Amino acid sequence: MWANQQTYINVSFDATSQGQVAMVVYEWADAPYLGITTDTNELLPSQKTYVCTSSVASKGFCTPDGLGRFILDLPSGKSINDTSFWSARVELPANNSTTSQRESTAIGDVLNPSPNGIYKYTQPIQYLVRKTGYYCVAIVPVTVQGVTVQDVPSHPAYNALVFFRNKFDGRLPATDYPKVNFYFVMFIYWGWLCYKNAQDLLPLQYYLSGLVGLLVIEMVANWGYYRYLNAHGRGTTATVFLIVVAILDAGRNSMSFFMLLVVSLGLSVVKESLGRTMIKCQALAAAHFIFGILYAVGIVELELESTSALVLLLFVIPLAFTLSGFLLWIMYSLNATITQLRARKQRYKLSMFEKLYRILLFTVLVIAIFFVVSSFSFSGRLAEDYAAKSWKVQWWLLDGWLALLYLVCFVAIAYLWRPSENNRRYVHLLLSGFLSYLLISTLAMSEELAQDEADAEDYDLESFDRRGRDRDDDDEVTLRGDEHNLPVGEDSVVFEIGDEDEEDMTPITAKSSAPSRYRTERHSGEERRGLIGGRGDDS
Known part of the structure; x- marks a missing residue:
């Protein structure tokens, strides 16, 4: 009490x-x-x-x-x-x-x-x-x-x-009453986040804003459910309400993991499409959604003290498998994306994905700690004094800490991908992606451009946005020089490489009446020296 x-x-x-x-x-x-x-x-x-x-x-x-x-x-x-x-x-x-x-x-x-x-x-x-x-x-x-x-x-x-x-009016057990205020506070905070992000009209933030909106609805539903259960007790209406809340909660988790997975796979940043991998991602998200509904209903309807361990495992194990699958796949994909960005020397994007990696490591560590703590706690659920010792924290062990962990991680990731000057430039380039693709395709017809996939990866759309910025920035290098190793004016530059170190840049010029692949490779060393020298000419 x-x-x-x-x-x-x-x-x-x-x-x-x-x-x-x-x-x-x-x-x-x-x-x-x-x-x-x-x-x-x-x-x-x-x-x-x-x-x-x-x-x-x-x-x-x-x-x-x-x-x-x-x-x-x-x-x-x-x-x-x-x-x-x-x-x-x-x-x-x-x-x-x-x-x-x-x-x-x-x-x-x-x-x-x-x-x-x-x-x-x-x-x-x-x-x-x-x-x-x-x-x-x-x-x-x-x-x-x-x-x-x-x-x-x-x-x-x-x-x-x-x-x-109790000190509160209603029919809720004392073990569940903290959830009323907890979900009300969560609803207020998610509502504030949704209001704050409502003015961000960038496509990259649409996903985050949409997820925040879903979170607001889910927190309101959780709060309303426990308020209703406290006022009217269990019944048909409460069961229907519970199913709705379980669907929203499972949808929130599945959507979050799905978005995190496709981002870790580099969708729209490293890869234009995931192909058949996207179908696998969707299948895993659907399975996690179904098992999440079963788990959400089970923790409310089942009595821990009287339910057999086998029944509890039927609700927990499937969700644990899909959750583990998501986490392992996300970490593996994130490592691969970081390796690719590091090889391409795209430092700004690399820093964002490295921070995301640290956030996920923190999440896995916290989940592992609480898994051990929860296992020790629930292992004694048949003891005579289990309910007396755990009634205050039972709600926290079941779903409170997961909701709070989600809050911390989501806020950290949302802050990491918040609208900023770099994000705005990146999103602007995504909006003009089709035009950029046409331009790259046109340039690729020239034999002076790399035709194989490995070389093509070195070209970054961010370079289009960086044209005209200060030439002293380390990330803004304008390719200069021609086959005679002479400086080329601004109007002669047809392509730039963003986020590349100077030593890995291969110059591209439009000055050649009869270009050939062999000729380009033969003069690459001279053009590299022209590139470095060209920067000094601007200063």
Whole structure:
């Protein structure tokens, strides 16, 4: 329970309930004091007895005054008022009039004093809660000889309702309540990101803006779902709402990994098309989408404490396989793209992909750490005290940390690919890609241009945008010189290479009435010297 000054636990019995019950309310931290060990067989786990009956009292494990109560085995110097226990032997409404003993209640400043005699039930029993914790209510019917003059069944029938009043209004379990505020904060932040990126009309940022918009919708849906579940409880509408949220969540994850994969493969930066590889990417994204829906529904509908490990694995393992496939493929493709950009000496793009690589390494490291932590946590899910120890962080282990990790990584990647001068130039070149392609095709008809694919990779579209910029920039080199090693004017330059080091640049000129491949290769050394010399002429 999440506690404040108005939180409490109410236990009410139906008017038809009869007989007597042993009842105790306590916080789990005091659970070791509940019951007494009555069997110490070395070959078997120790056995505890929890309720004081006539037979138990005759063996000396409890006193006659404690008949019909839960046994509290407190250490010396510690009284019941020093703990969270409220313990009583309660006489139920149907036979209150026949009781020969009277109720006696402890008096003092204790928050929840336990009655000394038999507690006659006349109104709901209220247990005040002022400390956040895992609270338990135990009720066991008892029959003690000589207690009443009216015969009742050996196991009296009773109906009881336990009401936990948390600091929030609603029907959500305390373990799920943090998700309400968590997803509301996420919704506010994603909304701000969407508003901030709404003015970026660049094609490269359309994907990010669209993903931010999807995230806003998904966070609103998550927040709305838990608000609805808190107000109305489980039902058909809540299940439909859950399926919608699961679809949005799985779509968010699949779309994110798919975009990251095709970017890592160099689509639109290194390669114009991925060919059949794109079909494989789409198939992996579709599989991840389906398994993500199953996982999202499973973590809400399944009870971790009672569900078998095999069923849990059926929800977790398929998603783990597709997630691992995405991560491995992304890292492999990113390494290949970085190697290619490094070979082409496109330093600006290389720096962006290297930063992206570091972000992904950080993500993999965090996932590995939390996988180990979660494995240790869930390995003890069948333990008696698992729920008591993990109820506060259960939501965090299941999906909270994943949502926060996604937030951190997405913001970092969005910042890395934010609109800037370099991005704007690059996107402008993508928009004019068809015109550039026609120009390159026209130039390629000349035998002075490289005709094989390896040489063609050295030409970068960014050079078109860099024409006319300061010649002193290391990334802006204008190719000069002709076959006579003479400087060539600005109007004679027909192609530039962007992001290339000077020592790897091969000059291209339009000054040759009868060009030939052999002639170009023969004069490459002279033209390289002309290139370096040409830069000095401009200064």
